[in-house]
Every structure is written in structure tokens, then in C-alpha cells.
Amino acid sequence: MAAISETSGHAGPRFSWPSRKxxxxxxxxxxxxxxxxxxxxxxxxxxxxxxxxLPSPVFVYETARDMIASGEILYHTAVSLRRVVIGFAIGAALGLSLGVAMGLSERVEDYVKPLFLAFAQIPTLGWIPLLMLLVGIDETLKIIVIAKGALVPMALNTFTGIRNVSPRYLEVGHALRFSRWQRLRLIVLPGAVPSIFTGIRYGLTHSWTSLVGVELLASSEGLGYLLVWGRQMFWLDTVIVAMIAIGLVGFIMDKSLNNTETLIQRWKKGEA
Structure with missing residues (x-):
């Protein structure tokens, strides 16, 4: 009986050490x-x-340790994350819907896109004075500001992704007599996934920075509030700890989305 080659057949997943590069x-x-x-x-x-x-690194480390042990930094981080989750979910859903509508319908694009682009040119924090007059300085203000930060990049990237779907794929769907919903679900949205994920990443980044900005101006809790409180009391160690927490949370969220996109888009490796 001929010997079976070790390289033949289906090879299971193998562990590979990271390259020197x-x-x-x-x-x-x-x-x-x-x-x-x-x-x-x-x-x-x-x-x-x-x-x-400029407090010493040791003093900042001790302050961070005390704030973690007391639960203070964890509480304010949880408050900020809750606001981001709610605001981002609302803004991303609205942006996705608007981007799909403009991408699928030229009429909607003609009517909506010029006004939307003008709306997008105004910085998120520039809306705060007007929103304060309309909704006050409570949680509603923060959710609206965060949602706006997510809406714009989500809508624009979704629109771009849909418009960049290859016409050949749409022709295949037409040949297979797909309904409008089937074309959207099986061709358009899967083809626009890379752009949509780009919108999600940028939207989450803008939501996080918008949150910190609005907490700096109108909040009694959250990481942005810690920055203001530390500055007012001249506790620079608290300010630095809050800055580190903001940077770490933002980095973790972006890295998590990047890994999720890589996992979902694993099929792209076969195209190389």
C-alpha cells in the first residue's frame, strides 16, 4: 500500500508563530x-x-489604583459607555437607513443629499448651544449629540458602499428574478459590508469623541466630567487618569471592531 503523504488531504488549522517582521x-x-x-x-x-x-508617574499610578479600588473610575466609565451605546445605536440605525435609501433611490438622493451634506458640515459640538435651548442639558442632549456623531459617517459610507456594488452582480440578480428585497438582502448589502463597517468604525469614534465633548460642557458624571472636575480642583493626576481611561476605551472599541470586520470578511482572503 502506498504511503500517504503528510501534506495530502484536508489539513486542519495549524498554529503558526508570529513572524519576525x-x-x-x-x-x-x-x-x-x-x-x-x-x-x-x-x-x-x-x-x-x-x-x-506635571504630577509624577508614580503619583498618577497611585491615583489610578485608588480610583479603581474605590470604583470611581469604573463608575464614570460605565456611565460614558452606556451613553455611547444608546446614542451610537440610534445614530447608526438612522444613518444606515438613510444611506440605504439614498443609495437605492436617485430621487431620494436628489432631494436629501444636498441638505444632508450641509448638515454634516456643521461640527457635532456646534449643535450643542441650540440643542441646550431645545432639550436642556439632561441625558437627551447627550444622546442626540452622540447619535449625530454616528449618523453622518454611517450614512455616507453606506451610501458609497451601495453605489459601488458591481452592476454585474445586480444583473445576476435580475437574471435570477430576485425580488427587490432579495436583491437588497443577498447582493447589495453584502457587497456594501466593507464600507458599512468603515462607517461603523468612524461612527463609533465620532460618537466617543462627541460624548467626551458634551460631558465636558454639560454633565455631572462620566469621563468628560472627571476631566472638568479635575481641572477645576487642580487635580492633574485625576485629569491624566481620566485621559488614559478615555484613550484605552476608545482603542479597545476600535480594535474590537477591526477584529470583527476581519473575521466577517475572511472570505476576501480567497480573492487574492
């Missing part, structure tokens, strides 16, 4: 943060700036 890139990414940390340490140790202006 990937490891090198990963290590390079830490050079600048470590250099800044060392510079911060030296500046505070030698008193280049007053401790009230």
Missing part, C-alpha cells in the same frame, strides 16, 4: 510611548515643571 512592528509601536513615559519621569523627577502642573 510582525514582532518587530509590534515592538516598534512601543518605542514612542516608552520614550514619552521616560521623558515624563525625568521631567517630574528633576522638577522641570511644578508637581501641580
Amino acid at each position: 510582525r514582532i518587530g512592528i509590534g515592538l516598534t509601536a512601543f518605542i514612542l510611548p516608552v520614550a514619552l513615559l521616560v521623558l515624563w519621569w525625568v521631567a517630574s523627577d528633576r522638577g522641570w515643571l511644578a508637581e501641580q502642573i
